[in-house]
Amino acid sequence: MTPLLEINQLNATVEGRQILKGLSLTVHAGEVHAIMGPNGSGKSTLASILSGRPGYEVTGGSAALDGEDLLGMKPEDRARKGLFLAFQYPVEIPGVNSTYFLKAALNEVRKARGLPELDALEFLEFIKAKMKVLELDPSLLNRPVNEGFSGGEKKRNEIFQMAILEPRLAILDETDSGLDIDALRIVAEGVNRLRKPDNAQVVITHYQRLLDYIVPDYVHVLHDGRIVKSGGKELAYELERRGYDWLTSEARPVSPELTTA
Amino acid sequence: MNTNNDTIQGLVGGDYKYGFVTDVEADAVAPGLNEGVIAAISRKKNEPGFMLDWRLKAYRHWLTLQEPRWANLRYPPIDYQSIVYYSAPKKAGQGPKSLAEVDPKLLETYERLGIPLHERERLAGVAVDAVFDSVSVATTFREKLAELGIVFCSFSEAVQQHPDLVRKYLGTVVPYTDNYFAALNAAVFSDGSFCYIPKGVRCPMELSTYFRINAANTGQFERTLIVAEEGSRVSYLEGCTAPMRDENQLHAAVVELLALDRAEIKYSTVQNWYPGDAQGRGGIYNFVTKRGLCKGRESKISWTQVETGSAITWKYPSCVLLGENSTGEFYSVAVTNHYQQADTGTKMIHIGRNTRSTIVSKGISAGHGQNSYRGLVRIRKSAENARNFSQCDSLLLGDRCGAHTFPYLEAANPTARVEHEATTSKIGEDQIFYCNQRGLATQDAVNMIVNGYCKEVFKQLPMEFAVEAQKLLGVSLDGSVG
Ligand SMILES: Nc1ncnc2c1ncn2[C@@H]1O[C@H](COP(=O)(O)OP(=O)(O)OP(=O)(O)O)[C@@H](O)[C@H]1O
Ligand SMILES: [Mg+2]
Numbered sequence: 072m073t074p075l076l077e078i079n080q081l082n083a084t085v086e087g088r089q090i091l092k093g094l095s096l097t098v099h100a101g102e103v104h105a106i107m108g109p110n111g112s113g114k115s116t117l118a119s120i121l122s123g124r125p126g127y128e129v130t131g132g133s134a135a136l137d138g139e140d141l142l143g144m145k146p147e148d149r150a151r152k153g154l155f156l157a158f159q160y161p162v163e164i165p166g167v168n169s170t171y172f173l174k175a176a177l178n179e180v181r182k183a184r185g186l187p188e189l190d191a192l193e194f195l196e197f198i199k200a201k202m203k204v205l206e207l208d209p210s211l212l213n214r215p216v217n218e219g220f221s222g223g224e225k226k227r228n229e230i231f232q233m234a235i236l237e238p239r240l241a242i243l244d245e246t247d248s249g250l251d252i253d254a255l256r257i258v259a260e261g262v263n264r265l266r267k268p269d270n271a272q273v274v275i276t277h278y279q280r281l282l283d284y285i286v287p288d289y290v291h292v293l294h295d296g297r298i299v300k301s302g303g304k305e306l307a308y309e310l311e312r313r314g315y316d317w318l319t320s321e322a323r324p325v326s327p328e329l330t331t332a
Numbered sequence: 333m334n335t336n337n338d339t340i341q342g343l344v345g346g347d348y349k350y351g352f353v354t355d356v357e358a359d360a361v362a363p364g365l366n367e368g369v370i371a372a373i374s375r376k377k378n379e380p381g382f383m384l385d386w387r388l389k390a391y392r393h394w395l396t397l398q399e400p401r402w403a404n405l406r407y408p409p410i411d412y413q414s415i416v417y418y419s420a421p422k423k424a425g426q427g428p429k430s431l432a433e434v435d436p437k438l439l440e441t442y443e444r445l446g447i448p449l450h451e452r453e454r455l456a457g458v459a460v461d462a463v464f465d466s467v468s469v470a471t472t473f474r475e476k477l478a479e480l481g482i483v484f485c486s487f488s489e490a491v492q493q494h495p496d497l498v499r500k501y502l503g504t505v506v507p508y509t510d511n512y513f514a515a516l517n518a519a520v521f522s523d524g525s526f527c528y529i530p531k532g533v534r535c536p537m538e539l540s541t542y543f544r545i546n547a548a549n550t551g552q553f554e555r556t557l558i559v560a561e562e563g564s565r566v567s568y569l570e571g572c573t574a575p576m577r578d579e580n581q582l583h584a585a586v587v588e589l590l591a592l593d594r595a596e597i598k599y600s601t602v603q604n605w606y607p608g609d610a611q612g613r614g615g616i617y618n619f620v621t622k623r624g625l626c627k628g629r630e631s632k633i634s635w636t637q638v639e640t641g642s643a644i645t646w647k648y649p650s651c652v653l654l655g656e657n658s659t660g661e662f663y664s665v666a667v668t669n670h671y672q673q674a675d676t677g678t679k680m681i682h683i684g685r686n687t688r689s690t691i692v693s694k695g696i697s698a699g700h701g702q703n704s705y706r707g708l709v710r711i712r713k714s715a716e717n718a719r720n721f722s723q724c725d726s727l728l729l730g731d732r733c734g735a736h737t738f739p740y741l742e743a744a745n746p747t748a749r750v751e752h753e754a755t756t757s758k759i760g761e762d763q764i765f766y767c768n769q770r771g772l773a774t775q776d777a778v779n780m781i782v783n784g785y786c787k788e789v790f791k792q793l794p795m796e797f798a799v800e801a802q803k804l805l806g807v808s809l810d811g812s813v814g
Binding site for chain 1: 760763771780783
């Protein structure tokens, strides 16, 4: 079976500095992968490169979504093909109404999937249920996208958008940071409900706590631009106990086969 | 990030849809300006003596003036002797005319521009006066308005049919001594719209004038005068386009508004003169004087402008708030793309007690465009309890364009309350990327952000024009981010 996401020996630079150094990762449909690793190890960079953020240069390797080369695609086409990034730092867009924004986004994605566009009424109907799951304050939707949202509201809004767009591959970049304990549970619950046999989630986090709620099939440790260790969910506990030192001192790349089932 | 330039640069460069030329025979005077030309214009229009006297006085005054150069605009000297000051489609003839008499080619032109001139388009609910080069070619809905005592006709016609009104009000708000371009306009203006709303009448439909420059090497100098008598109300819309030509064309218009006690005038402009091409060749030089006088107590004048066209824009629609409790408003969106330059803003002159003014200006610069807001709030000693609120925002697309603000405040009365807010923002690469990541193409993202940014101004426009303005903005910024 073609993996949903296949990254092979990815090398990338930012501002001339090499950040990713031969990173490989394979994710199949139906799986949840967690990526952990120290600050500055390249986790957000990986998410940025997969989603096509400008400013990063791929100097080697490949990444494919559903067997299709990702790296040559425009960011909007990646999104329309089902790649979703829940941003570590969601961006404020003053003047653009959230509901309007989301409807436009959903219709782009639906168009790409050959589905009819939704009109305003159908859209409101469609989002009602999703709002309930995430216990999102409806008044947020009348405000400009993320403008003045609290840190936690922004994160919750990211997952709300994910719920609306129903991506095939969702990358969650530190969605747990900034969430209070109740919000964490609600958001994680929302993410879990979106889990389906034909989609997958890559969860970037520093804390094992999130993984109590979103239980991963695999945990990977990213260090200095490559994955240095992969394991099952128990690896997260070990990291919580021991930190990263024991891994980073003897860091060496693992072969791609070891990172998947 | 290094890709910023490429990304933001590509978006500029939509096509100008109105650049076609209509092939009609024209009756024109030779290029150049002197008293003979002015007399010829006046003669062609069969004007009463007071008009010619006034024109000549204006011309002699103009000769004593220097072209203003204080604006933040750069352009080569204008050769006033190479301009044709009068050009009219031959068949249009003189005086009032019914639509049946209008050259079908002209009607077709307006159809192409999306301006329905046929009375059967009653549903549109807009009365239109169409000015083609120097003369007005048709005014619709005239009879219906006449039943209410409203006069809405071309300026030439008003001079013939309502000379007393013209004589009484012409130049009372913008005298020919006002500035260089106002003096020039007074000397040579050839047509425009005239509108008179009698006491207590609320004009039941939008009044609209559509200006079109067609002939080459021709200046357009139109003059609009709107008088709203006590307790009356009117909403007026002006639209403008011109063919694409490589040389620059001069447009120097004057608009005078007069509001008496409790009268309200709302004046909206969607200016889409040809802006020149992507290299900055051609385009209209737009030097316009617009002023409203709130003469009566509790009167109100509101300017809304969406400026997307012209190579050069020099324009400061203003309000003189003389009547007690009178209100002045200015809502503006000005877009400069490619090599367009705009120096635009407003003046709010508070003279009466309890006068209020609001200024909302949104400048958008893309490409190599330069956008300046220039505004004056003057509170005279007599203006007890005057209030002003100003908000001037600038939005930059890319980093080769510029935004500048020149707010001037003069308060001679200590009870004045004045608030000024200003912001400059850039459509950030991270905002565009965020939209891209949700499936939106860059151009759609930019349009969405720009429209959101202009919302406050657009909502001042009559509904159907707001939609037009939104589309126009999309076209003007098409390709400004890649
Ligand atoms: N635009 C950029 N310009 C310069 N350096 C960058 C840029 N983006 C990332 N980097 C550098 O790349 C390295 C990896 O950053 P990245 O954000 O991927 O780390 P991370 O693993 O997500 O860390 P954290 O856990 O703190 O979020 C860091 O050293 C960072 O400073
Ligand atoms: Mg990060």
